[in-house]
Amino acid sequence: MPKPKYKDAGFAFAYILPSFLLILVFSIIPIIMDVGLSFTSYNMITSPEWTGLDNYKRLFTDPYIGASIKNTVIFTFVTVPVQTLLALVFAAVIADKFRSHFGEAVKSAMFIPVIASMVLIGNLWTIILEPHGIVNNFLGLFGISPVNWLGSKHLSLFSVCIISIWKNVGYFLVIFYAGIMDIPAELYDAADVDGAGTMQKFLHITVPALSSVTYLVVTLGTIWSFQVFDLVYTLTGGGPGLSTQTLVLTIYNTAFRSYEMGYASTIALLMFVFVLVISILQKKFLAKED
Amino acid sequence: MKKLITFFLIALCSLSFITASGSAESGSGKTEMLLWMPPNGTSESLDLEFWKTNLAPWAEENNVDLQIEIIPWSEYTTKYLTGFASGEGPDVGYMYIEMVNDYIDMGLLEDLDKYFTEDEKANYLYYDKGYVKGGQYMLPFIVGNARLFFFNMDILAEAGVNELPETWDELVEVLQAVKDANLDDVIPFCIAWGDSSIGTLNANFYPFFWQAGGELYNEDGSEMTLSDGDAALRALTFVNDLRFKYGFITDECMSMRNSGVKEQFAAGRVAVCVTDATVARMADEAGINWDFVGSLKDKEEAVWIANDSLIMNAQCENKELAASLMKYMTTGDMMAKYHAQIASYPPITKDEPYSDNPRFQELYANTGILHTLYAAPGAAAVADNLYKNMQLMMLGDLTPQQVIDNTQAYADSLN
Numbered sequence: 019m020p021k022p023k024y025k026d027a028g029f030a031f032a033y034i035l036p037s038f039l040l041i042l043v044f045s046i047i048p049i050i051m052d053v054g055l056s057f058t059s060y061n062m063i064t065s066p067e068w069t070g071l072d073n074y075k076r077l078f079t080d081p082y083i084g085a086s087i088k089n090t091v092i093f094t095f096v097t098v099p100v101q102t103l104l105a106l107v108f109a110a111v112i113a114d115k116f117r118s119h120f121g122e123a124v125k126s127a128m129f130i131p132v133i134a135s136m137v138l139i140g141n142l143w144t145i146i147l148e149p150h151g152i153v154n155n156f157l158g159l160f161g162i163s164p165v166n167w168l169g170s171k172h173l174s175l176f177s178v179c180i181i182s183i184w185k186n187v188g189y190f191l192v193i194f195y196a197g198i199m200d201i202p203a204e205l206y207d208a209a210d211v212d213g214a215g216t217m218q219k220f221l222h223i224t225v226p227a228l229s230s231v232t233y234l235v236v237t238l239g240t241i242w243s244f245q246v247f248d249l250v251y252t253l254t255g256g257g258p259g260l261s262t263q264t265l266v267l268t269i270y271n272t273a274f275r276s277y278e279m280g281y282a283s284t285i286a287l288l289m290f291v292f293v294l295v296i297s298i299l300q301k302k303f304l305a306k307e308d
Numbered sequence: 309m310k311k312l313i314t315f316f317l318i319a320l321c322s323l324s325f326i327t328a329s330g331s332a333e334s335g336s337g338k339t340e341m342l343l344w345m346p347p348n349g350t351s352e353s354l355d356l357e358f359w360k361t362n363l364a365p366w367a368e369e370n371n372v373d374l375q376i377e378i379i380p381w382s383e384y385t386t387k388y389l390t391g392f393a394s395g396e397g398p399d400v401g402y403m404y405i406e407m408v409n410d411y412i413d414m415g416l417l418e419d420l421d422k423y424f425t426e427d428e429k430a431n432y433l434y435y436d437k438g439y440v441k442g443g444q445y446m447l448p449f450i451v452g453n454a455r456l457f458f459f460n461m462d463i464l465a466e467a468g469v470n471e472l473p474e475t476w477d478e479l480v481e482v483l484q485a486v487k488d489a490n491l492d493d494v495i496p497f498c499i500a501w502g503d504s505s506i507g508t509l510n511a512n513f514y515p516f517f518w519q520a521g522g523e524l525y526n527e528d529g530s531e532m533t534l535s536d537g538d539a540a541l542r543a544l545t546f547v548n549d550l551r552f553k554y555g556f557i558t559d560e561c562m563s564m565r566n567s568g569v570k571e572q573f574a575a576g577r578v579a580v581c582v583t584d585a586t587v588a589r590m591a592d593e594a595g596i597n598w599d600f601v602g603s604l605k606d607k608e609e610a611v612w613i614a615n616d617s618l619i620m621n622a623q624c625e626n627k628e629l630a631a632s633l634m635k636y637m638t639t640g641d642m643m644a645k646y647h648a649q650i651a652s653y654p655p656i657t658k659d660e661p662y663s664d665n666p667r668f669q670e671l672y673a674n675t676g677i678l679h680t681l682y683a684a685p686g687a688a689a690v691a692d693n694l695y696k697n698m699q700l701m702m703l704g705d706l707t708p709q710q711v712i713d714n715t716q717a718y719a720d721s722l723n
Contacts, residue, residue, distance in 0.1 A: 062393040063414040079721060081714075137382065148568060149560040169502035169563025171703060255504030256692075258562075258699035274385045275688040276722075277410045 049290070055283035062279050073284035083285065085260035086268045087292075089175055093264065094243035094296075096179045097186070102235050104183065105190035110224055112191075113198040114216070125195065128188035136185075140252025143181050144168070171261035174254055178262055182249060186242065190235045197231035198224060233304040237297060244293050265289045338373040339626055341633065344391070344398035346616075347378050348450070349650040358650055366636045370629060392416050392621070399624040400633050402449060404616045405440070406691070409529065409683040411619070412441050418620040419443040423631035431657050432638070434675065437615050440683040441529060446617030447634055452653040452664065452672060454585050455511040455612040457601040463494055463579040475605050476519075476546055479580070483556045486579040497556035498572060498581040501702050502563035506691045510612045510681075511566065511582040513698060516543035518610030518679050519603060529684035532719035534694070535712050542606070544708035548701055562702060573598075588665050589652075602671045611671065615680035686722040693718040 056073055058066035077083050108128070112121040131139060146152050147167040154164040167177045201224065209219045225232075247266035250256060256263035256271075265285065273282035343363075349355045355378045367374040377398070379387050385407065391397040392411070403411070411417050421444040429435050438446035457479075459472060464482065467489035473479040486496045499512050517524070522539025525532055534540045551557040564572070569583045574590040581587075591598045603609040618637065624630045636642065640659030647653055647663050654664045654672040662669050672678070681687070697711040706714070 061410065061414060062389055063416060076721075081718065144565070147563075148565075149563055164560065166502075166559060166563045171700070171705070251504070253504060254502075255506070257504065257696050258501070258703060259696050259705065271689065271692065274389060275692070276686055277389065 052283045052286055052290070055280050056287050058280040058283075059278070060280040060283075061277045066280065069280065073281045076281060077284060077288065082260065082263055082268045083288075085263045086265045086285075087288075089261070089263055090244055090246070090265045090289075090292075092175060093179055093182070093246055094240055096176075097182050097243050098236060098239040100179075101183045101186045101190060101239055102232065105187050105235065106194050106225070106228070106232070108187065109191045109194035109198055110220055113195055125188075125191065128191055130188070131185040132189040134185075136248035137252050139181065139185055140249055143177075144253060147177060168254055169258055171258050174258060174262045178246075178250055178253060181253070182243070182246065185249075186239065190239065193231060193235055194228060197228045201227045229304070233300070236304065237300055240296055240300065241293060244289060244296075265292075338371050339629060340373045340375065341400070341626070341629065342398045343374060343376045343633065344379050344388075344401040345376065346381060346384065346402055353378075355650060358646070362642060362645060363633070363636070366633065370632065372629065372633075374633075395623070397621050397623070399621050399626070399630045400637075401619050401621065402616060403446070403619050404614070405446070405681045405683055406688050408440060408445055408617075408619065409685055409687060412443070412445050412683070413685065416622050417445045418622045418624065418627060418630075419445060420447055420620060420631065420634070423620075423628065424635075428635065431659060433656055433658060434615070437680055438617050446615075446619055447638065448615055448656055449618045449638065450614055450616040450651070450653055451656055451678075452585065452668075453614045454602065454668070454671065454678070455515055455582055456585060456671075457604065458573060458581050458583060458587055458591070459599050459601070460573065460576065460579050461597045461599050462576070463491060466491055467579070472599060472601050473604065474601070476516075479604055480550075480554065483550070483554065483580060487554070487556060491579075493577060495558050495560065495572065495578050496580065497550055498561050498564070498569050498578040499557065500564045500566045500569045500583075501557075501561055501699060502568075503565040505566075506688070506695045508566060509691055509695050509698075511584070512547065513543065513694070514612045514679070514681075515582065515603065515610060516546055516606075518612075519543070519606040519608055520546075521607035524690075525682045525684045525687075529682060529687075532684070532690055532716065534719070535716040539607070540712050541708055544698070544701065544711055547698075548708050551702055552704065557702075585665065585668060588667065600667070602674070603677055609677040610679050611677050613672075613678045613680060686719065689722060690715065690719045 055066060057068060057070060059069045059072075060066035112124060115121075116124065148154075149164050149166075153167065157163075157165065166173065168174050205223050205227070206219055209223060214222070245266055246264050247270060250262050250264050250267050251270070254262045256267050266289070269282050269285050269289070272278050272285060343359065345355060345359060347355050349358065356376060359376045359378075363374055363376070366372070388397065388401065388403070388407065388411075392414075397416075408417065420438070424435075424444075432448065434448040434451045435444075437451065438444055438448050440446060459482075463486060464470070467482075467486040469482050469485050473482050483496045486494065500508055501512070514524075517539055520539035520542040522537065522543065523533060561569075566583060569578070569581050570587040570590055572578045573581050573583065573587055574594040574596060576594070576596055588598070588600075602611045618634050620627065620630050620634065638657060640655070640657050640661075643656060643660045644663060647655070647660075652664050654668070655662055662672075664672070684690075694711070694715045697706060697714045700706045701708060701711050
């Protein structure tokens with residue numbers, strides 16, 4: 019194999035330079051700044067003041083942090099598996115039974131929530147879930163008294179999870195559907211010859227063949243779940259109590275309501291570490307299957 | 309190492325200040341000025357059109373290239389903070405009172421007092437409400453939209469009630485009569501507990517708290533005083549009792565937004581509610597026979613009113629011109645047009661005829677009982693914590709005393 023020439027290497031660097039610069043400016047430098055600012059008191063206007071570990075100590079006494087971590091983790095553990103499973107099942111059903119205009123229409127319809135703004139979705143679901151909204155009126159037909167979907171501390175986070183799943187399923191459905199289209203038809207033909215049923219083909223061909231896609235979906239879903247903000251901001255504002263307070267909502271309120279950028283940076287760094295650890299774990303466990 | 313990191317951060321953060329800020333001379337020889345206003349009308353374009361049209365003569369006369377931006381409420385605080393931080397903030401802007409504290413502390417707002425003559429000051433009805441933290445940093449622009457007790461008089465009549473209550477005890481008597489009348493599908497007392505906004509406190513807490521003689525902060529705003537005296541406990545216990553002791557506040561209210569309260573009142577399902585004055589128009593349109601009480605009497609009379617104001621950027625290069633713009637925007641004629649075309653509020657100057665709902669005219673003239681919110685450090689975070697603790701109280705998880713203790717502890721932890 020011929021040795022690469024310096025000239026070729028120069029070309030290679032030139033090709034990756036634009037991407038590298040973008041990552042440097044929009045990811046690496048902000049992360050470095052975030053680490054630095056987490057040790058300061060800073061309001062964006064006056065210069066940062068070094069406060070050492072004060073912000074980190076505050077993390078342990080701030081009632082919003084514990085609640086935010088708990089809610090964000092619950093949100094992630096509920097939404098990611100459910101939306102992944104639903105998207106996979108819907109994609110498989112559409113690919114298997116509805117490769118028609120109807121299937122395309124269903125896919126398109128399910129994609130609409132993906133492109134709709136979170137604020138719009140928040141307001142829409144507020145109307146749907148309100149005491150005299152569609153859901154409670156429907157339940158009323160069966161004699162069930164109105165449910166306090168967003169005002170109950172036991173149900174509010176669950177309600178937010180459902181809405182988030184509803185919004186995301188369409189996006190992951192499209193990814194799974196594209197993955198299913200790439201699975202060689204010969205595999206299914208051979209399974210048919212062997213007399214495999216629909217469920218067996220799904221479990222032993224479709225699911226294993228989509229492991230790399232599933233890894234992508236789970237990773238994306240996890241990162242999105244940790245970023246949940248606008249939905250909660252619009253629907254509940256983090257309440258009732260702290261029952262739907264999430265990490266990004268706490269970061270936003272700390273930064274833009276209390277003007278404590280230093281402390282907000284500390285919380286953001288905490289979230290960064292969480293996402294990093296989870297991503298590493300996901301890679302470790304899902305990569306085995308891959 | 310510590311100094312090096314601090315230097316690095318300061319250098320990075322200072323980059324944003326390199327850009328010029330405030331007004332400047334444009335290439336055409338005109339002075340450039342930037343005005344930021346909120347969408348108080350029904351849409352952003354309506355506000356923009358109004359200000360563009362009505363400020364054009366002033367801009368022409370003063371040879372100003374006036375840029376006007378309408379900032380959506382959803383990104384209001386973010387836009388202001390990033391705007392000021394990058395030196396791209398407005399010369400004249402509009403802030404609500406909870407915003408100003410930090411901007412004053414950061415030295416970003418100009419004390420307006422020296423730009424107004426005594427005669428001009430005397431013409432403003434609420435000029436003194438812009439005096440905060442030892443300076444006239446605000447020029448009250450929207451004063452009103454009071455939170456009031458509204459009564460459906462037909463429901464009250466059905467319950468045998470013909471007189472409006474004047475005290476907390478009388479309110480309980482009225483609500484008890486409504487409850488005892490067992491009217492079909494009627495909520496005796498409706499206040500929003502499912503709203504995501506901390507502004508809900510303006511109806512659910514502050515009126516009761518102030519009427520009980522409380523103040524949330526000391527005079528200079530440096531200390532939260534929720535636990536001082538018995539006002540907070542009295543107010544919270546009263547609100548708590550309305551739900552748990554008397555059962556006047558139904559489960560439905562726990563997930564209701566302020567907009568929902570108004571809709572239900574206009575739908576004729578609510579006997580009494582505390583909400584903003586805009587419900588009057590909705591009730592009129594729905595043909596509801598309504599009346600209102602500004603303040604119930606406990607230890608004092610108190611009514612919450614909005615106090616949103618014009619502010620001047622301390623970095624503005626033409627402060628006299630900016631002051632001139634503020635005066636022009638608040639002339640009686642201009643405000644009369646604004647209140648007629650954009651948003652109906654009571655007048656802010658003596659030379660503007662009253663055009664808001666005539667039934668509230670007397671209330672807004674009684675300035676002694678009108679209270680506004682606080683300009684204090686961490687006020688938004690404390691209000692958020694107070695509201696969330698109150699939500700838990702209304703769900704039966706916290707006692708009124710625990711609400712006070714938790715909120716006071718949180719406020720103390722911020723200092």
